[in-house]
Amino acid sequence: MATAFVSKKPLKADGADPAVTPLSAASDTSFAKKPKLAAGKARKKNIPEGLWAKCPQCATMIYDKELDENLKVCAHCGHHFPIGARERINALVETCSFEEMDATMTSVDMLQFTGIASYTDKLASYQNATGLKDAVVTGIGRIGPHRVALGVMDFGFLGGSMGTVVGEKLTRLIEAATDKGLGLIIVSSSGGARMYEGMFSLMQMAKTSAALAYHARNRLPYISALTHPTTAGVMASYATLGDLIIAEPGAMIGFAGPRVIKDTTQSELPAGFQTAEFLQDRGLIDAVVPRREMKERVVYYLEFLLERQRQNALLA
Ligand SMILES: [Zn+2]
Numbered sequence: 001m002a003t004a005f006v007s008k009k010p011l012k013a014d015g016a017d018p019a020v021t022p023l024s025a026a027s028d029t030s031f032a033k034k035p036k037l038a039a040g041k042a043r044k045k046n047i048p049e050g051l052w053a054k055c056p057q058c059a060t061m062i063y064d065k066e067l068d069e070n071l072k073v074c075a076h077c078g079h080h081f082p083i084g085a086r087e088r089i090n091a092l093v094e095t096c097s098f099e100e101m102d103a104t105m106t107s108v109d110m111l112q113f114t115g116i117a118s119y120t121d122k123l124a125s126y127q128n129a130t131g132l133k134d135a136v137v138t139g140i141g142r143i144g145p146h147r148v149a150l151g152v153m154d155f156g157f158l159g160g161s162m163g164t165v166v167g168e169k170l171t172r173l174i175e176a177a178t179d180k181g182l183g184l185i186i187v188s189s190s191g192g193a194r195m196y197e198g199m200f201s202l203m204q205m206a207k208t209s210a211a212l213a214y215h216a217r218n219r220l221p222y223i224s225a226l227t228h229p230t231t232a233g234v235m236a237s238y239a240t241l242g243d244l245i246i247a248e249p250g251a252m253i254g255f256a257g258p259r260v261i262k263d264t265t266q267s268e269l270p271a272g273f274q275t276a277e278f279l280q281d282r283g284l285i286d287a288v289v290p291r292r293e294m295k296e297r298v299v300y301y302l303e304f305l306l307e308r309q310r311q312n313a314l315l316a
Pocket of ligand 1 (some may be wrong): 055056057058059060074075076077078079
């Protein structure tokens, strides 16, 4: 493509050459096919919006209902679309078994942060758009035969950023799991610490990590599930502290973004850098688990980890 453009420009410059005209006409005929597509698009405008989604990986148009039934995974190529926290919880827990914790906890604009919009306005608009109070939903529910403490982040709420509410809700969840002797599952999806809350956001890294240390001391299992994307402060705290770390296929996972790393190291990054599969090959991630198999695999892993806990208890 790039070479075609490069060769086209000088050709156009000496446009008097008759050989040039047929060439551009040829490219025009290839473009001529496009209006047909555009006409198709125009027709689609009559269909109410939001009924179809285009897969960014294979470009297939997928009926929204079909996408929902398939847990937002493209049936043609397996691309995992983003999924909301509540949809994911529904896909993981047994019906009506989930009791949400701290459902009304909301952030306070401690720093009186104002940018293009004030932090208070931003929070309000995301709360209206997502129906969530903040970027994580926590609670206790049943997955298969196991009662577990479950926290699910939602990237749709301010990029799944970790502020005081995310940190506090997860810490309370981890502490509840420790008190009740439950396994813990946190599904992460985050762009990192929330800049609107400055240092208060960064402190959540230490707080959640400390709570996890108490949970681990009681030999209770913690499965961390990483979804696209899990980065920065979340990746540098609870997301990588699991007994098992699993990830969805193709998820981007890392601390700093690839562009920053490329600029800093001044070197080419290997193919597939910072994907779940790349990190599994290098041992950071234990398993890449497709969304549709997530529940079944989590039950299997919990059984394995709880068995180890039982064995340890017998030996102690
Ligand atoms: Zn696809």
